């Protein structure tokens with residue numbers, strides 16, 4: 001079985017590959033690097049699941065192969081769930097202009113929470129994992145998605161250099177380290193992405 005990862009985020013790829021392999025998916029999992037002409041997909045849906053399906057559908061249609069996508073983000077309690085599906089683009093053009101969009105996004109969260117006391121800094125990472133197998137239902141086509149959540153809180157300074165995005169300021173519930181201070185396999189064991197892709201792996205194994 002050949003499976004295409006429908007993401008342009010190079011930091012997500014090893015996490016997705018490791019979780020799928022660890023969950024017994026014996027597939028040739030290839031990144032979008034092999035398909036440079038694959039279309040850019042506008043994330044127009046209001047939900048993680050909706051956007052993950054858009055991304056997987058576009059790559060499945062383009063390649064004719066089963067595709068899996070991740071749409072994910074951070075929901076901050078004190079910000080009414082923001083940045084949510086906007087997590088990757090929250091700092092907008094300003095973030096782009098700084099040359100490090102992830103860092104600009106992270107500083108925006110710290111700034112917005114500057115007056116929020118400890119104990120009210122709860123947040124959660126959410127990931128939707130989607131699988132699209134091309135073809136209509138009668139030819140074995142599939143569209144499915146599942147979400148995973150990791151609860152935690154936002155600290156006041158950055159710690160750690162593993163992971164990506166908001167990892168340096170996120171401490172999972174019951175932990176003292178940020179997800180950026182964990183080894184990749186420790187993060188995968190408890191993360192939103194790990195949970196979502198372990199659940200999706202069951203559906204992928206059924207394809208073989």
Ligand code: ITT
Nearest residue numbers: 007008009070071072073074087088164165166167
């Ligand atoms: P693709 O759409 O190509 O997959 P992207 O980075 O634009 O790449 P998303 O739209 O799903 O992906 O945005 C996810 C953002 O949420 C990401 O840029 C991070 O800022 C944040 N995020 C998601 N998962 C994270 C994690 O495990 N650790 C830290 N930040 C994460």
Ligand code: NA
Nearest residue numbers: 043071072085
């Ligand atoms: Na998104």
